[in-house]
Amino acid sequence: MKTVRWGILGLGKIAHSFAKDLLTVPGNQLYAVASRTQEKATDFKTEYKAEKAYASYEELAADPDIDVVYIATPHVRHCEDSLLCMKNGKAVLCEKPFAMNAEEVEQMIASAKANDVLLMEALWTRIMPHFNFALEEINTGKYGKIEKITSDFCFDAEFNAEGRLWDKKLGGGALLDVGIYPIFCVLAFLGKPDTISAKAKMGKTDVDVEDDITFTYKNGVKAFIKSGIVTKTPTTATIICENGLIYLHPRFHNTDKVTTILEGVKTEHDFDYSAKGYNFEIMHMADLLREGKKESDMMTHNFSRLIINTLDDVRQKIGLEY
Structure with missing residues (x-):
């Protein structure tokens, strides 16, 4: 090799x-x-x-x-x-x-x-076994149609006007740093939304510090996304389906624990990662x-295109310009 x-x-x-x-x-x-x-x-x-x-x-x-x-x-x-x-x-x-x-x-x-x-x-996250397990479970069809997804990633960062998270010249703010994770998660399961609504709270350095985003699809499915750098949330993802749900545990982007509920049967899955x-x-x-x-x-390149185009759309809606 x-x-x-x-x-x-x-x-x-x-x-x-x-x-x-x-x-x-x-x-x-x-x-x-x-x-x-x-x-x-x-x-x-x-x-x-x-x-x-x-x-x-x-x-x-x-x-x-x-x-x-x-x-x-x-x-x-x-x-x-x-x-x-x-x-x-x-x-x-x-x-x-x-x-x-x-x-x-x-x-x-x-x-x-x-x-x-x-x-x-x-x-x-796209390459990690726990996330691919969740995608594969949904793709079997046994959970039925997805009805709703909720996903969040917020943490309480120490303020530093010249730091990477806060400096607009460095691309600071919640959306590009952590909001990308729940957005990626929803896009991986549901694809491009038909409509996006978004609002944000801006901080002292004119970057977004809290974002609330909703994706809506023509079939009535909605996804609720939250990101932030001034408050802490559990940082989980829940995919709710007709016949059950899949729950990615806290720090869902790199957790090694997933809970599935299918037809009322709850199962815990531990991927036991040895590295980060x-x-x-x-x-x-x-x-x-x-x-x-x-x-x-x-x-894929096309998936990266979908992510960045979605981020651009959200930035336009919250008035975030770099």
């Missing part, structure tokens, strides 16, 4: 979580890391046993020994940094949101095709690379 050599571009909190999981996946190596300062890159390299540390993103992108780059920079840089890596012939796993808007996403997909490289949005959950997308990307694939069959 060919060892897949990874680079990580941007070394914030999520990059640490990703690197820890990467070390648990056989056949994958953290080869190089890049930050805006040599000191930070060297410290990260030492902690996670990488071979190279770069003080510029351009140097990492140009390294001929890297197979795939994980983009973990702020939202506003996702497009620029992905394009840089793909132009240098690298496969790219770009953290969610894929980019700031649909126009940028189209640039990224076009670049992947032009440079004949693999590109996937790192919406890790990034390992699943790491394995998936590595498999795609070894198979010579240019697009994931799970997190």
Whole structure:
């Protein structure tokens, strides 16, 4: 089995979580890391046993020994940094949101095709076993039609006007950071809504701090979505159907516990994850690379298009402009 050599571009909190999981996946190596300062890159390299540390993103992108780059920079840089890596012939796993808007996403997909490289949005939940179990259960048809979905992701973040969550110049706010998860969840089960209604509370830095969103479908199905960065909610997802329901436990995006109720019979499912959950997308990307694939069959380009177009629609409705 060919060892897949990874680079990580941007070394914030999520990059640490990703690197820890990467070390648990056989056949994958953290080869190089890049930050805006040599000191930070060297410290990260030492902690996670990488071979190279770069003080510029351009140097990492140009390294001929890297197979795939994980983009973990702020939202506003996702497009620029992905394009840089793909132009240098690298496969790219770009953290969610894929980019700031649909126009940028189209640039990224076009670049992947032009440079004949693999590109996937790192919406890790789509690759995780508990979520795929829930999708497969619904697709059997035994639960009957979906009647309603509720999903939330709110946490109480410490205010920092210059921090990633709060700085508008960095793409801050609840919607792009955590609102994307319940939106993704609903889209995965129900597809594109026929109508969207949304309202938001804006914070001190003119970014959304609370969002209430409703998707309505022509068959009468509704989905209720809540996201926020100033209050805490259970962060669950419930898919209510004619013959039962599926409940994804707190922190539904990476939980290892799912409850199903079918025809009155309640069953608990424990997936007993041994790592945080990034390992699943790491394995998936590595498999795609070894198979010579240019697009994931799970997190497809069209699904990323649907997500970003939906986010753009919600932003327009709540008056959030970047």
